[in-house]
Amino acid sequence: MSVALQAEAIDVAAEYARLEGGIPGAAVATFTGYVRASSDGHPVTGLELEHYPEMALKVLQELGREAESRFQLGRWRIVHRFGLLAVAETIVWVGAVADHRGQAISACEYMMDTLKTDAPFWKREQGPAGEQWVASRASDSERRARWQAREAQ
């Protein structure tokens, strides 16, 4: 039922425990994203995540509430990092609690697909050849569009 934007690494175990909260629903799904060691074939040594704090918070809160209503979630949580990240560190964590597994799992997929294209974060990759902004991926827009198509039906 909440969003966190933080510079620190995500404590996945603590996030899970807080989400589950001692009174779990029947189904809890989580997703964690990590910094990759390579990107489109070139090595990556780190990542800088720029963000637009006020908008990011609003977008993610609205996204959580939309997921809650779409998938009848009992609880949800979205944690996104910003700042300097090393390879293999956590970037993002989402969790959803629902009565049925399909709802919890789909909610995580929906939250991830949507935040990738709608939340104001920008990745700048660091590598042996210098730094560069990560380009948005058509595949991310396509995954996002699947949910909009379902909405329109």
Place this chain on the structure above:
Amino acid sequence: MSVALQAEAIDVAAEYARLEGGIPGAAVATFTGYVRASSDGHPVTGLELEHYPEMALKVLQELGREAESRFQLGRWRIVHRFGLLAVAETIVWVGAVADHRGQAISACEYMMDTLKTDAPFWKREQGPAGEQWVASRASDSERRARWQAREAQ
């Protein structure tokens, strides 16, 4: 890359740490199932999970390997309990590590949908009105069948 059948509650934090293993893929998805406090409208006070140990182990190992190949998983893990379970306790935990989020999330959904109908476990619910075997659900068979339809394409 392994299956556990156990009487003890599932230590979700320990399972996650072992799955992630210090060298995570870019994407880790997990699902945890818990004992519900009610079933089809009647209260449930506990659950007894009967299983066929040798077959359960084989079926879940094959399921994990199939998920690994279908979704190009780097790592996976399936933990299923048996014996007496109290309300709100863990029943099952699955986790998948992949390069891309779609793979990790779909693998968890596939493993759950398949084990519900294919792994030899039988739930016996305990409630104020006595005990009764849980009937299989058509919705579970339908969710299972979706994957078989995709396979046939």
Place this chain on the structure above:
Amino acid sequence: MSVKIKLFSSLREVLGESEIEFDLGTLDSAPGEADVATIKAALSKCGADWREALNQPNLVHALNHKVVYTQAIVSEGDELAFFPPMTGG
């Protein structure tokens, strides 16, 4: 010439047995020709409760830990299990 028969869940409960030995030699079938259906038919003669339990339409048969159809051939040393649809997870 024996096969291990295992029963789970409501079948185990109704029939009061979790495991029995079945002698393939008692069947009319030639060796290597006894299938799951033949064994079900033979066990159905053990009484009305067996007949009813083994002929429920959604019965699952597992031969050596794999779900099979009733045409699967059963051999000496095999393990054959009967149970209702699975409800784990």
Place this chain on the structure above:
Amino acid sequence: MSVKIKLFSSLREVLGESEIEFDLGTLDSAPGEADVATIKAALSKCGADWREALNQPNLVHALNHKVVYTQAIVSEGDELAFFPPMTGG
């Protein structure tokens, strides 16, 4: 009559600014009729780098923290942000 303009990612980098104030009074538009397109056109006069950055086809415009089209009306006190497609998660 001022609007806060924010720039992120490659726009911030290329233009060397993360936040500027923009005076709606400098526009020809009547009050309440200045839209995002009008402000983009005005800022494009600040130089070739501004013109190029603000006219890239996939530019995103957010007005008061919501993504909008260029027809959205901008009022005094609003916060208008320009940035390339988002790449979080």
